Amino acid sequence: MTDDMFVLNDTPIDPSDLAARLDRVLIDPAKHRYGLHMQNAGAALSALLYLRAQNAGVFPIHAGIPPETAREMAQAAGCDVMLSDGLKQTALPQTGTAPRGGVLVQMSSGTTGAAKVITRHWDEIAAEVESYAAFFTASAAMTPVIACPVTHSYGLIAGVFVALHRGHMPVVLDSLNPKYILRRLRETDQPLLYTSPAMLHTLARLLPADQRLYAANTSGTVLPEAWFQLIRARTTHLFQQYGCSEAGCVAINQDLQNPYDVGHPLPHAALAAGRDGSPDAVRITVAGHEIDTGDLGHLNASGMLVFTARADDMINVAGLNVYPQDVEKAVMALPGVSDAVAFRLPDPHSGARAGLLYAGTASEDTIRQACRNALADYQQPALIKHLPALPRQANGKISRREVSAQYAQEAVPA
Numbered sequence: 001m002t003d004d005m006f007v008l009n010d011t012p013i014d015p016s017d018l019a020a021r022l023d024r025v026l027i028d029p030a031k032h033r034y035g036l037h038m039q040n041a042g043a044a045l046s047a048l049l050y051l052r053a054q055n056a057g058v059f060p061i062h063a064g065i066p067p068e069t070a071r072e073m074a075q076a077a078g079c080d081v082m083l084s085d086g087l088k089q090t091a092l093p094q095t096g097t098a099p100r101g102g103v104l105v106q107m108s109s110g111t112t113g114a115a116k117v118i119t120r121h122w123d124e125i126a127a128e129v130e131s132y133a134a135f136f137t138a139s140a141a142m143t144p145v146i147a148c149p150v151t152h153s154y155g156l157i158a159g160v161f162v163a164l165h166r167g168h169m170p171v172v173l174d175s176l177n178p179k180y181i182l183r184r185l186r187e188t189d190q191p192l193l194y195t196s197p198a199m200l201h202t203l204a205r206l207l208p209a210d211q212r213l214y215a216a217n218t219s220g221t222v223l224p225e226a227w228f229q230l231i232r233a234r235t236t237h238l239f240q241q242y243g244c245s246e247a248g249c250v251a252i253n254q255d256l257q258n259p260y261d262v263g264h265p266l267p268h269a270a271l272a273a274g275r276d277g278s279p280d281a282v283r284i285t286v287a288g289h290e291i292d293t294g295d296l297g298h299l300n301a302s303g304m305l306v307f308t309a310r311a312d313d314m315i316n317v318a319g320l321n322v323y324p325q326d327v328e329k330a331v332m333a334l335p336g337v338s339d340a341v342a343f344r345l346p347d348p349h350s351g352a353r354a355g356l357l358y359a360g361t362a363s364e365d366t367i368r369q370a371c372r373n374a375l376a377d378y379q380q381p382a383l384i385k386h387l388p389a390l391p392r393q394a395n396g397k398i399s400r401r402e403v404s405a406q407y408a409q410e411a412v413p414a
Helices: 017-025 041-053 067-076 124-135 153-166 178-186 198-205 225-235 324-330 364-374 398-405
Strands: 006-008 012-013 033-037 058-059 081-084 088-091 103-107 117-121 142-146 190-196 213-218 237-243 248-253 263-266 269-272 282-285 289-301 304-312 316-318 321-322 337-347 349-362 380-387
Touching: 006 041, 006 153, 006 364, 006 380, 012 041, 012 190, 017 263, 033 041, 067 081, 067 190, 103 124, 117 124, 117 398, 124 248, 142 153, 153 190, 153 237, 153 248, 178 190, 178 198, 190 198, 198 213, 198 225, 225 237, 225 324, 225 337, 237 263, 248 282, 263 269, 304 316, 304 324, 316 337, 316 349, 321 324, 324 337, 324 349, 324 364, 337 380, 337 398, 349 364, 349 398, 364 380
Parallel strands: 033 058, 033 081, 058 103, 142 190, 190 213, 213 237, 349 380
Antiparallel strands: 006 012, 081 088, 103 117, 237 248, 248 263, 263 304, 269 282, 282 289, 289 304, 316 321, 337 349
C-alpha cells in the first residue's frame, strides 16, 4: 500500500496497483504532457497521482466530455499524448520543442470570458498545499469528502492533495446523489465537505431538522444571502476559500459568518486591495508574479479580504459606481424575497443603470419601495422583474453579462 490511498465512493483505492502498470507502458513521462481522459474515476485519479510523482505534465479532463472534444482540448493545452481508458496512448501533434513536463494544466472556468489554458508547475502547487495545510488549522483533524470534480483545482488541490499531505485518506464521490452524499458524510469521522454552493444548498435543505452538516468548505462564488443563511444555520463548521485559476487558493475564512468575508491570506501569497472600506482591484502576488483577479474588494482591519464585486459587474451610472451587491442587499432583507440579482443595463442618458431580477412572493411595488427607502437615486433599478427562479448555474453563479444582454431592451424609467 502507498501513502496516496483514497476512497472512491465506498471503495478504498491503492494507486500503486495502477502505478506498476504505468511504469511498464510510459516512457520518460517527465518529458511529456498527458491529456488524461478516463471514464474510470479511480484509475483517472491514480494515474494523475502517478504522473505528479513522475514530474510529468498532466491535463485532467472531466469524464463527461466527449472523447473527440477531449482530444481537441488536450491538443490546445499543449499535450503531446492522450492517456485514456485501458492506458491507451494516442500521440497528439504539437509544434515546437518547449518542455512539456513538470506542470499541472487546467482550463479557467470561462465565466468571465473565453476559457484559457492555465499552466502551473508542480513545485508551485506543492508550496500552495503546504501553506494551505499549515494555515487552515481548523480543518486539520477533519477527513475531506470531495463531492465535486477532481479535474478542478478546488477538488484536486484543496481536497485531495491537501488531505494526502496531512496523511488523511480523502473520500472522493463521483455520485452526486444528495441522499448518497449525506449517507457518506454520516459514515465518515469528522467529515469536511468540498462541494459546489448549489449542492451545499441542496444538502442543507434535505437535512432532517435534528441534524447538521459537520463541516463544509465553499468556493467559487459568494453564497447568495438566502442560501448562506440556511447553510450557516445547518452547518457546525463553515469555511470559505478564495483564489483564482492562475494562483490556486490564496485566502481562507475559518469561521464564515458573512459570505463576503472571503478569507485571510495564506502565508505563501500576498493580497492587495482597497482599504478603509473602499473597494479597489484585488491583486495576488505568488512566487514573485502579480495577478489581477478582476475582482474588487478591500482588506479590513484584521487583514480579511472582503469581496465587493467582479470589476466587470460594476455599474457606472453617470460616473457614480453602483455595486450589484448593494442593490441585492436592499431587497434580500424583505421576507417575501428568496433570491435576487442586480446587473447592468444600458441607458442613453447616464450610460448605464441597474436592473434587478428577483424570486419570491413580494410584489414589484414592494421591491421598488424597498429600493427607494434603502438606495440613493443613482442606485435605483431601472428594471425590476419577478421570475419563478433565477438562472443560476450548477455552481450557484449567475452570468450577469448574459442576464444584461437578455433584458437590455426592457428597462423603464425608475
